[in-house]
Amino acid sequence: MSDKRINVEEVRGRIILEEFCVRNVHTTDFPGNYPGYDDTWDMQTFQKSFRIDIGQLTENLMEFDMLRIDAAIANAFRRILLAEVPTMAIEKVFIYNNTSIIQDEVLAQRLGLIPIKADPFLFEYRSTDKAFPEEEVSEINTIQLCLKIKCNKNPQASKDSSDPQELYLNNKGKDHAKFSPVATASYRLLPEITLLDTVKGEKAERLKRCFSQGVIELEDVNGSKVAKVVNSRLDSCSREILRHDDLKDVVKLGRVRDHFIFFVESTGVLPPNVLVTEAIKVLMAKCQRFLNELDSTDIE
Numbered sequence: 219m220s221d222k223r224i225n226v227e228e229v230r231g232r233i234i235l236e237e238f239c240v241r242n243v244h245t246t247d248f249p250g251n252y253p254g255y256d257d258t259w260d261m262q263t264f265q266k267s268f269r270i271d272i273g274q275l276t277e278n279l280m281e282f283d284m285l286r287i288d289a290a291i292a293n294a295f296r297r298i299l300l301a302e303v304p305t306m307a308i309e310k311v312f313i314y315n316n317t318s319i320i321q322d323e324v325l326a327q328r329l330g331l332i333p334i335k336a337d338p339f340l341f342e343y344r345s346t347d348k349a350f351p352e353e354e355v356s357e358i359n360t361i362q363l364c365l366k367i368k369c370n371k372n373p374q375a376s377k378d379s380s381d382p383q384e385l386y387l388n389n390k391g392k393d394h395a396k397f398s399p400v401a402t403a404s405y406r407l408l409p410e411i412t413l414l415d416t417v418k419g420e421k422a423e424r425l426k427r428c429f430s431q432g433v434i435e436l437e438d439v440n441g442s443k444v445a446k447v448v449n450s451r452l453d454s455c456s457r458e459i460l461r462h463d464d465l466k467d468v469v470k471l472g473r474v475r476d477h478f479i480f481f482v483e484s485t486g487v488l489p490p491n492v493l494v495t496e497a498i499k500v501l502m503a504k505c506q507r508f509l510n511e512l513d514s515t516d517i518e
Contacts, residue, residue, distance in 0.1 A: 226252055228472075232410065235471040237460045242475070245288065278401075280482045280490035283408070292478045296403050298497045304338040305399035305487060306361065328390070333485040336361055338399075399493055401483040407473035409453040415468040417445040425469070428459040451479070 228234070230252065234241040251257055267286040274281040284292060311326035318325065344359045375385045411433065417425050422445035426434040432452045436443040455473070460466045484490045 226255070230255070230257075231475050232472040233407065233475055235455060235457055235473070237457075237466065245290070275491060277489065278484045278486055280480075280484075280494065282480050282482075282494070284405075284478045284480060286476050287478070288476070289478075292405055292480075295497060295501060296405055296480075298500045299400055299403040299482060299493060300398050302500050303399045303493055303496045305485075306334040306336045306338050306341070308332065308334070333487055334361065334363070335487050337488065399485060399488060400490075401485050403480070403482050405478045405480045407475065408477035408479055409450045409455050410472040410474055411447050411450045411453060412470040412472070413445065413447060413468060414470060417465070417468055418442050421445075421465060424462060425459070425465055428462065428465070430454050430456075 229242050233243055264286070269283075269285045271283040271285070272280070273283065284295075308326075308330045311329055313322050313325065316322050316325060320328070341361075342358050344355075369390075370387045372385055372387050379385055411429070418439075419442060422436055422443050425445045426436060428434075430452050432449050433447065434445050435448045437446050438444075455471065457471060459469050459471070482490045482494060484493060488496075
């Protein structure tokens with residue numbers, strides 16, 4: 219394979235982190251971009267190459283890899299997880315007697331941030347039709363909750379303490395977005411670290427310290443410590459290596475353009491794998507609506 223072809227493969231598939239810039243950040247998901255390459259989107263090719271690998275799945279956390287897709291699709295999926303998967307939340311608050319030091323508006327906002335552990339798919343949306351009064355509620359569109367809690371001073375707290383967790387009993391605080399079913403949903407590109415030359419001895423030890431723990435390991439070769447890339451995935455891409463003039467030219471830092479590492483944390487209302495499944499359904503429904511609109515336009 220010629221050097222020119224290798225360079226094209228790198229431009230098409232890798233984002234390169236250099237000392238003063240980041241190269242190859244443009245999208246390549248359109249045909250005719252590179253001579254000799256057919257980048258036209260094809261369903262069969264996509265089905266063969268697309269893959270989802272689940273790395274971690276717990277009650278509230280999920281980490282998975284999504285491979286062979288464009289960044290626009292990955293970001294659309296992330297935004298759907300944040301804002302378009304249904305969830306239950308307090309929207310309107312009627313306050314009859316507020317005896318706390320918190321203003322009514324702030325109290326209502328804080329209540330809205332409390333996650334409600336109820337499956338939203340068991341309920342229906344409230345009707346917005348004027349024929350139905352707003353006060354008309356039922357068990358299929360409304361949850362009735364009773365909050366009975368009081369914040370008191372802790373008699374066991376130290377006199378010198380300034381920590382609210384110690385000074386008070388039943389002090390509340392939640393930081394989840396109101397209508398978002400996830401506490402966080404993010405992704406990053408898979409890091410790729412390539413050693414361009416053999417690094418030994420003291421330089422190898424400094425090289426190891428430049429990366430996150432577990433990325434570079436030292437192995438014994440004929441009595442000398444030699445640096446070896448073990449797991450690029452663990453790297454945070456801090457580019458600390460570029461501070462060392464004698465090391466920055468022996469390492470190539472990159473990211474795989476179409477390999478996305480997703481991290482989804484649930485608020486506890488629904489498991490993260492259910493949220494991911496529902497987000498995929500929402501994305502599919504959006505695509506179907508778009509196709510339907512195209513068909514209707516063609517008919518007209």
